Amino acid sequence: xxxxxxxxxxxxxxxxxxxxxxxxxxxxxxxxxxxxxxxxxxxxxxxxxxxxxxxxxxxxxxxxxxxxxxxxxxxxxxxxxxxxxxxxxxxxxxxxxxxxxxxxxxxxxxxxxxxxxxxxxxxxxxxxxxxxxxxxxxxxxxxxxxxxxxxxxxxxxxxxxxxxxxxxxxxxxxxxxxxxxxxxxxxxxxxxxxxxxxxxxxxxxxxxxxxxxxxxxxxxxxxxxxxxxxxxxxxxxxxxxxxxxxxxxxxxxxxxxxxxxxxxxxxxxxxxxxxxxxxxxxxxxxxxxxxxxxx
Amino acid sequence: xxxxxxxxxxxxxxxxxxxxxxxxxxxxxxxxxxxxxxxxxxxxxxxxxxxxxxxxxxxxxxxxxxxxxxxxxxxxxxxxxxxxxxxxxxxxxxxxxxxxxxxxxxxxxxxxxxxxxxxxxxxxxxxxxxxxxxxxxxxxxxxxxxxxxxxxxxxxxxxxxxxxxxxxxxxxxxxxxxxxxxxxxxxxxxxxxxxxxxxxxxxxxxxxxxxxxxxxxxxxxxxxxxxxxxxxxxxxxxxxxxxxxxxxxxxxxxxxxxxxxxxxxxxxxxxxxxxxxxxxxxxxxxxxxxxxxxxxxxxxxxxxxxxxxxxxxxxxxxxxxxxxxxxxxxxxxxxxxxxxxxxxxxxxxxxxxxxxxxxxxxxxxxxxxxxxxxxxxxxxxxxxxxxxxxxxxxxxxxxxxxxxxxxxxxxxxxxxxxxxxxxxxxxxxxxxxxxxxx
Numbered sequence: 001x002x003x004x005x006x007x008x009x010x011x012x013x014x015x016x017x018x019x020x021x022x023x024x025x026x027x028x029x030x031x032x033x034x035x036x037x038x039x040x041x042x043x044x045x046x047x048x049x050x051x052x053x054x055x056x057x058x059x060x061x062x063x064x065x066x067x068x069x070x071x072x073x074x075x076x077x078x079x080x081x082x083x084x085x086x087x088x089x090x091x092x093x094x095x096x097x098x099x100x101x102x103x104x105x106x107x108x109x110x111x112x113x114x115x116x117x118x119x120x121x122x123x124x125x126x127x128x129x130x131x132x133x134x135x136x137x138x139x140x141x142x143x144x145x146x147x148x149x150x151x152x153x154x155x156x157x158x159x160x161x162x163x164x165x166x167x168x169x170x171x172x173x174x175x176x177x178x179x180x181x182x183x184x185x186x187x188x189x190x191x192x193x194x195x196x197x198x199x200x201x202x203x204x205x206x207x208x209x210x211x212x213x214x215x216x217x218x219x220x221x222x223x224x225x226x227x228x229x230x231x232x233x234x235x236x237x238x239x240x241x242x243x244x245x246x247x248x249x250x251x252x253x254x255x256x257x258x259x260x261x262x263x264x265x266x267x268x269x270x271x272x273x274x275x276x277x278x279x280x281x282x283x284x285x286x287x288x289x290x291x292x293x294x295x
Numbered sequence: 296x297x298x299x300x301x302x303x304x305x306x307x308x309x310x311x312x313x314x315x316x317x318x319x320x321x322x323x324x325x326x327x328x329x330x331x332x333x334x335x336x337x338x339x340x341x342x343x344x345x346x347x348x349x350x351x352x353x354x355x356x357x358x359x360x361x362x363x364x365x366x367x368x369x370x371x372x373x374x375x376x377x378x379x380x381x382x383x384x385x386x387x388x389x390x391x392x393x394x395x396x397x398x399x400x401x402x403x404x405x406x407x408x409x410x411x412x413x414x415x416x417x418x419x420x421x422x423x424x425x426x427x428x429x430x431x432x433x434x435x436x437x438x439x440x441x442x443x444x445x446x447x448x449x450x451x452x453x454x455x456x457x458x459x460x461x462x463x464x465x466x467x468x469x470x471x472x473x474x475x476x477x478x479x480x481x482x483x484x485x486x487x488x489x490x491x492x493x494x495x496x497x498x499x500x501x502x503x504x505x506x507x508x509x510x511x512x513x514x515x516x517x518x519x520x521x522x523x524x525x526x527x528x529x530x531x532x533x534x535x536x537x538x539x540x541x542x543x544x545x546x547x548x549x550x551x552x553x554x555x556x557x558x559x560x561x562x563x564x565x566x567x568x569x570x571x572x573x574x575x576x577x578x579x580x581x582x583x584x585x586x587x588x589x590x591x592x593x594x595x596x597x598x599x600x601x602x603x604x605x606x607x608x609x610x611x612x613x614x615x616x617x618x619x620x621x622x623x624x625x626x627x628x629x630x631x632x633x634x635x636x637x638x639x640x641x642x643x644x645x646x647x648x649x650x651x652x653x654x655x656x657x658x659x660x661x662x663x664x665x666x667x668x669x670x671x672x673x674x675x676x677x678x679x680x681x682x683x684x685x686x687x688x689x690x691x692x693x694x695x696x697x698x699x700x701x702x703x704x705x706x707x708x709x710x711x712x713x714x715x716x717x718x719x720x721x722x723x724x725x726x727x728x729x730x731x732x733x
Contacts, residue, residue, distance in 0.1 A: 013727065049511040051714070068514070076511040080716075082504030087309065098301050099512040143508065 001060075002027040002151060002182040003048065008057035010043050017043035019206040021057070025184060025199070030177055032197035032214075033186040034283075036291055039203045041186045042079070045153055048184070049076045062150060072101035075149035079156040079186075081140050083128045090124035093143055100147040107146065114142045134165055141169065145176060152176060154185040158192060170196065190283040200283075202290055209294045210286075221286045225253050225279040226260070232271035240266065251279060298513045299521045306496070306525025311532065320533050324540035332548045345416060348387040350375055352395040360427045363419055375405065383409040391420055398431060471679040472652050478602060478675040479648040485606060486613050486641050486671070489530045493614040494630060496522055497621030497713070506713045515710035519622075520702075523614045527607055534603065598678055604691060609671030612698040613637060619705035622712030623720040623728075633720075644669035648676045655680040665690050667697025704729065 003025040010018040018040050025031045035041050046052045048059065050071055059066040061073070084092055090111065097107035115121050118138055128136060137160055145152060154173070158166045173196060177183055187193065193200060193214075201211035210217065225243060228250055234242070239258050243251040254263050260276075267273055281289075310316060344364075348371045349356070361368040368391075371378060375392040382390035389412055394403035406412065406420060433443045497519075500506045509518055620633040647669055651660040655677045663673035664682075670690050674682070711728035712720070 046714075051507065051510050071512055074511065076508065078504070078507040078511075080504045080507065082506075082508075084499075084505055085503055095301065095305050096508065096512070099298055099509065140508075 001025060002062055003184070004058075004060040005044075005048075006058045006060075008044070008047065008059070009055045010040075010047060010052070011055050016206045018047075018054070021203070021206075021208055023201055023208060023211065025182060027062075027182055028177065028180050029198040030173070030183040030185065030196050032193045032200040033184060033203065034188065034190075034193065034200055034287060035186075035203035036188065040206045041203055042155065044203070045076075045155060045184075045186060048151075049074060049153060072147065073150045074153060075100075075144040075147065075151070076153045077140060077144040077155060077157055079159065081137070081160075083136060083139060085129045086127055088125050088127055089131070089139055092128060093139065093146065096143040097146050100149075102147050110146050110148075111142065114146060118142070133160060134162060137161055137165065141172070145172075148179075148181070150182065152181050152183045154183065156187055156189075157185060158187070158189060188287075190287055193283050202287065204291050204294045207294075210290050217286065218280055218283075221281040221289070223253065223279070223281070225251055226263075227251050227275075227277055227279055228267065228273060229275035230267075230271040230273050234267075234271055237266050237270070239263075299517045299524075302513065302518055302521025303525040303528065306522050307528050310492075310526065310529045316529065316533070320536045321540065323537050324544050327537075327541045328544040328548055331545055332552070335552060345388045346386060347389045347391060347420070348378070348382045348385065349391045349393070350378060351393045353393050353397045355397060355431060356393070356424070356427055361423055363423065366416070366419055366423075379407045382407065388412075389416065389420075391424075393424065397424075397428060398435075401425075401428060474679045475648075475652050475655075475676040478598075478679075479645065479652075479672045482602075482606060482609065482672045482675055483641060483645045483648075485530060485534075486610055487638065489526055489610055490613045490617040490637070490641075491634070492529075493523055493526050494617035494621035494634070495627060496526065497618050497709075498624065498627055498630065501622065501713050502625055510713070515713060516706045519615070519618050519706060519709050523611060523618060523702075526614065527610050530610060531603065531607060534606065538599075601678055601687065602675060605671040605675050605694070608691075608694050608698055612667060612694065612701050613641065615698070615702040615705040619708040619712065619725075622709040623715070623725055625716065629720075640668040641672075644672040648672050651676045655682075661686070665693055667694045667701075670694050707731070 001024050003023070005021060005023040005025075008018050008021040010016075021040075021044060033041050033044070043052075047054050048066075050066065050068065061067075061070045064070075087095070093111050094104070094107055097111065098104060102110070115124065120135070120138065123131070123135070123139070128139070131139065141157075144154070152173075157169060157173070161169060170192070173183060173185075185196070197214050199212065200214055200217060202209050212220075229248055230250070231248065234245065234250060236242070239255040240263060241253045241255070243253055245251070252263075252267075254260075264273065264276060345366050347366055347368050349361070349368050350371050350373065358368065358370070369387070373381070378390060379392075389406055389408040392405045392407070394400055397403060404421075404424060406417060430440060430443060434440065500509065500518075513521075616637045617634070620630055620637065623633065624630045644663065647659070647663045650657075651663055651673050654660060660673065660677060663669045664677050664686070670693065674687070674690050678687075707729050708725055711731050712725075718724070
């Protein structure tokens with residue numbers, strides 16, 4: 001485990017931000033931190049980045065209790081982003097990289113690699129003010145990853161990116177994961193969760209209400225439902241409930257103990273079956289279901 | 296530690312590379328030199344002479360009574376009513392009419408001019424007539440001209456500071472006052488100036504939202520301290536530039552004046568040393584002459600070191616408070632409701648300094664130079680008059696203590712404030728932040 005979070009508590013004057021939060025974030029995986037606004041995601045991230053401290057509980061980073069020095073091994077892209085407007089792009093990134101403990105020459109070399117990789121060589125001497133929003137986002141992303149952190153924390157990384165740059169960012173995140181970096185990313189965009197995450201945790205009202213491997217979570221929320229496409233008339237079959245149906249399409253639920261082969265055998269007696277597949281709940285559905293259950 | 300250095304470096308370099316820094320660094324010494332040099336230049340320059348017509352019905356004044364470097368008087372017999380519309384055409388700058396009964400009616404003198412006459416011209420004319428009228432009145436009262444002249448003595452004392460071991464130095468209380476005033480004013484301006492620079496820097500980081508990235512790398516107090524020290528070093532750099540450039544410039548202008556005076560003396564075949572005397576007199580009369588005198592009689596290294604100390608530590612104290620305010624707000628306009636409370640002690644200490652200047656050894660002056668908030672300005676104002684070493688040491692110690700206390704409080708507000716958005720900061724809110732846990 002790269003990050004073990006145990007019994008974490010954080011209270012503010014008027015509300016509880018985190019209540020007995022336990023999470024295990026495995027090394028080299030992309031971990032999705034989900035939850036509605038105000039659930040406590042940012043509070044948790046700020047404790048991991050040591051911007052604030054917890055009221056109780058422990059965090060272990062790569063097996064050691066989290067210390068100040070670990071800040072250099074974490075890269076953090078906050079949801080609300082900003083740069084020094086009047087500084088030049090190159091100088092600014094160099095400053096941020098040095099604040100992460102990189103030596104100057106090393107930082108310059110790595111930054112140059114990134115400038116070539118993202119095809120932005122001509123930006124080095126431009127003041128940030130002259131950059132478009134998308135260009136600033138790229139600059140910020142470089143600042144987050146240039147020191148090759150063990151843990152990359154991305155808070156709503158896709159907000160503000162156009163589809164092309166969002167795709168590029170997705171590729172970069174996957175490439176970084178390939179290098180062995182652990183990525184913790186917080187979002188409420190469920191499509192990116194399905195595409196990128198290996199593990200997820202859902203936080204609602206300061207508590208972890210759901211966590212685990214992505215496929216395993218999806219399996220857990222399967223409702224034993226199947227979608228079919230067919231030709232003919234579908235009338236009632238004992239042991240099979242029609243959840244919804246339109247001309248040529250239907251969603252069915254099988255009673256306990258009925259296998260798919262047995263069900264198909266019964267269906268093809270009535271109609272010509274064109275398509276048959278299991279309904280896998282989307283994370284969007286799971287998210288809405290779990291959040292409304294725990295509210 | 297290394298990270299604080301990085302923050303200091305960024306704050307310092309970005310500010311020192313700005314054009315405005317160099318403009319103010321170069322402009323101030325030029326201005327100071329001008330204050331020093333222009334009175335001398337004016338004194339050396341030949342004054343334009345004013346032509347004045349005079350109609351004296353009292354027949355009191357003779358042409359020997361009307362001797363003035365800048366004024367040339369011509370008697371006229373044309374009556375006041377007729378000439379007051381004519382004198383300008385005749386080429387006079389002003390027309391003076393003296394009534395028959397001027398001895399009994401000193402307010403009956405009229406000065407006509409086509410343009411508004413200057414105050415100095417009015418005073419010169421009045422002085423000349425007044426001298427004669429007084430003389431005449433004295434004479435009538437039975438006091439001879441000789442006795443009158445002999446009574447016109449000027450008292451000009453020399454002030455001497457006697458140190459404990461009996462050594463004597465000629466001092467100038469006027470000079471000490473000017474030096475004290477200048478140092479007090481500079482401290483007043485720079486404390487406000489650099490303090491608000493720190494505040495604006497904090498607001499910039501907060502409103503541009505870069506703050507969260509930075510404090511995931513350095514602790515908030517490191518960032519705050521780095522910023523304060525960085526900006527403070529910019530201030531020190533500026534002072535050093537000011538001092539070096541001012542000394543350099545005044546030396547150069549002094550040399551130019553010296554050679555010019557010599558040349559004038561040779562050219563006009565004036566009696567030996569006359570021009571040099573003129574210049575020396577002008578220098579003594581100009582405020583810088585007094586300061587030069589006081590500089591000769593005071594411990595300059597002590598004053599310089601104390602000045603830099605009081606600027607730097609006083610600045611650290613105030614700017615930490617400014618940083619706390621900057622962290623609590625989201626824009627400069629929102630900051631105004633808080634800045635006045637930090638500005639009040641600065642303004643109060645500047646006002647107290649006026650009093651300290653009058654009476655540098657009074658109880659109020661003593662306390663004003665001890666209390667950390669008012670001590671930077673007030674101790675610097677007292678210092679040219681001479682301050683016992685133990686008082687200076689105590690005041691410095693208290694100031695350092697005051698800085699530590701203020702920065703502790705500020706750091707606690709700062710670490711909470713920089714992450715607070717959308718919540719309108721109030722005094723109550725700020726005091727709550729003080730007690731928040733990590």
